[in-house]
Amino acid sequence: MKEHSPVPTDIDPVQLTADLIRCPSVTPEEGGALVLLQKLLADAGFDCHRVDRNGTPNLFARWGRKGANRTFGFNGHTDVVPVGDADAWTCDPFGGEISDGWLWGRGATDMKSGVAAFVAAAVDFVRETPPDGAILLTITGDEEGPGKDGTLALLDWMAERGEAMSVCLVGEPTCPERMGEMMKIGRRGSMSVTFTAEGVQGHSAYPHRAKNPLHALVRVMDRLASEPLDEGTEHFDASTLAITTIDTGNTATNVIPARAIARVNIRFNDAHTSETLTARLREHALAIQAETGVNFALDVVVSGESFLTPPGDFVRMVAVSVEAETGVTPVLSTSGGTSDARFVKDHCPVVEFGLVGKTMHQVDERVEVAQIGQLKAIYSRILRDYFA
Template identity: 70%
Template sequence: MTDAADLTAKLIRCPSVTPIEGGALVLLADMLTAAGFEVQRVDRNDIPNLFARWGVKGANKTFGFNGHTDVVPPGDLGSWTHPPFSGHVEDGVIWGRGATDMKSGVASFVAAAIDFVTETPPDGAVVLTITGDEEGAGRDGTRALLDWMDAQGERMDVCIVGEPSNPDVMGEMMKIGRRGSVTFHIAARGVQGHAAYPHRAKNPLHALTRFLNELIAEPLDQGTDHFDASGLQITSIDCGNPASNVIPEKATAVINIRFNDLHTGASLTADLAERARKISEETGVTLTLEADISGEAFLTKPGPFVDLVRDIVTQETGRVPVLSTSGGTSDARFVKDHCPVLEFGLVGHFMHQVDERVPAAQIHQLKAIYQRILKEYFE
C-alpha cells in the first residue's frame, strides 16, 4: 500500500518554488514508472511538467487527475516554526510549504492511482497530469500538457483537480466550476495645464473617474443558478503627479472583474471599450484599455460524473458537499476545454501561509476517496 502522507512529506522536501522543479517530478516519475505507468516529461519554455498513463492510449474509459507540485515562496524563513522544506512530521501533522496547496493532493491521487491499478487493474486507463507552473503564469504548465496530449492523441474522459476545495472540514464542498477573471489596465491621456486655468487643459482624472464611477454605479448582474453575482474591483488609480496646482497629462487605473457565466472575457472587453469610447468623445480625453483574460467562467453541470464524486464524498465523510463555483482560479479553467472537470481536495486553511501544514489523517481520507472514485467509475 502506498502511503500518501509519507509521499507528501517527501514532496515537501523538494524545494519546488515556481518554476523550479526541485526534484518533485523526478520523485513522482520514478514511483509511477515502477508501478507500470508510461511516463513522459512535457517541459515547455523551461517549465517542468509530467504526464503519466496506466493502460492503453485511447482506452474506452480514461479517468484523469490534475495537480501541481510547484509552490509559492516561503517568505521569511525565521517566521516558520519548522523549516518550510523540512517536511517535518509531529503529532500527526505534516509541516511545510505545499503541505496544503497542493503536494498533499498530488500525493493522494498518485498513491490512490498506484494502489488502484496494482490491486484491481481496470478495463481502461488512468492519466495523471502534474505541472510545475500553477502558482506562476500558468502559460506553460497544464496548458502545455493539454496541448501535448492533443498532439499525441491522448485523452481524458473526466478529470478531478486535486486543489483544496473544503473551507473548514472534509466533505463540505466540491467545485463544479469557477468564475472567470479579467484584469483591465486603463490609460487616460489629456492635456496638461495649470489648475487655475482648467479651460486650457483636459483633465484625464476627471474622465477616468467618470468611467470608473459608471462601472461601479450598478452591479454587473444578479448572479445565476450556480454562480454569485459578478464582482468588479478597482485595484489601482495613479497619475504620478506631485504638484497640487498642475492638471496632469496622464492617469491610469487597474480593475479586476470576477465574472459568472452570463459574461465572457470578450463581452466584458467590448462593453468597457464602448463605454471608454463614449467618454473619450464627450471629454476629449483619450481612454484606452488593455485586457488580460486569465480564465473564462465555466460550469460542469450536475450529472453522472458529479453525482458519482458527490455520493462517494458523502459516504466517506458523512457530509453532503455543496456544489460550488466560489474562489479564485485554478487549472480547471484549462482542463474544462478538454473534458468535464471538477475539484475536490483537502481543507484549505493554511495554504500560502507561514507554517503551512496538514493533518496526515486528512491525506489518508482523501486518498481513500480518490481510490473509491476510481473503483466505482470503472465498475
C-alpha cells in the same frame, strides 16, 4: 520490456507528501518533485513523459492503453509559492515535519498532499484491481506561476499525440473548514483591465486650457463601480468588479497631468464572457471620451473564462464518494479564484475536490495527517466506482 523496481505495497500518501515537501519546488523550480513522482509511477508500470516547455517542468503519466474508451484523469501541481520569512515559520518550510497530528511545510495543503493522494490511489488501484480502461495523470510545475507552459503545455502535448481524458478530477484544496464540505463544479472567470486616459497637461489655475484625464477617468470608474454586472445565475454568485488602482505619478499640486491610469479586476459568472465584458467597458470609456475629449485605451488580460460542469453522472459519482468517506454531503460550488481546471474544461468534463485549504500560502502551512489518508480513500473509491 522495461525493468522496474518493486513498488511498495499500499503507498503511504502521508510519507509521499512529506517527501514532496522536502523538494524545494518554488515556481518555476522543479526541485526534485517530478523526478520523485516519475520514478514512483514508472516503477508501477505507468508510461511517463516529461513535457517541459520554455523551462517549465511538467509530467505526463498513463497506465493502460492509449485511446481507451474510459480514461480517468487526475490533474495537480507540485510547484509552490515562496515561503516568505523563513524565520517566521515554526518548522522548516521544506522539512516535511509531522507534529501533533499535523504535517508542516510549504505545499502541505496547496497541493502536494492532493498530488500524493491521487498518485497513491492510482498506483494501488492499478496494482490491486487493474481496470478495463486507463488512468492518466497530468502534473505541472507552473500552477502558481503564469500558467502558460504548465497544464496548457500538457494538454497541447496530449492533443498532438492522441492522448485524451474522458473526465478529470483536479486535486486542489476545496474545503473551507472541514473535510468533505465542498467540491467545485466550475469557476468564475477572471480578467484584469488597465484604462489609460490621455488628456492635455496644463496649469491647475487654468483648467480650461487642459484636458484633465483624471476627471474623465474617475467618471468611468464611478460608473463601473456603481452599476452591478448581474445578480448571479443558477450556479454562480453575482459577478464582481474591483477598482485596484488609480494613478498618475504626478507629484506636483499645481499641474494637471497629461495621463492617468486605473486598473480593475473582474470575477465573472456564466452570464458573461471576457469579450462581452470588454465591449461593455469600452462602451463606458467611449461615452466619457465623447463628453470630455480625453482619449481612452484599454489593455485587457484574461486569466480564464467562467465555466460549469453541469451536475450529472460524473459530479454525482464524486459527491457520493466524498459523502461515503466523510459522512458530509459536499456543496456543489463555483466560488473561489482560478485553477488549472479552467484549462482542462476545454478538454473534458472536470471537477475539483481536495483538502481543507485554510493554511495554503500562509506562514506555517500545514495539513492534518488524517485528512491525507482520507483523501486517498476518496480518490480510491472514485476510481472503483468509475471503472465498476
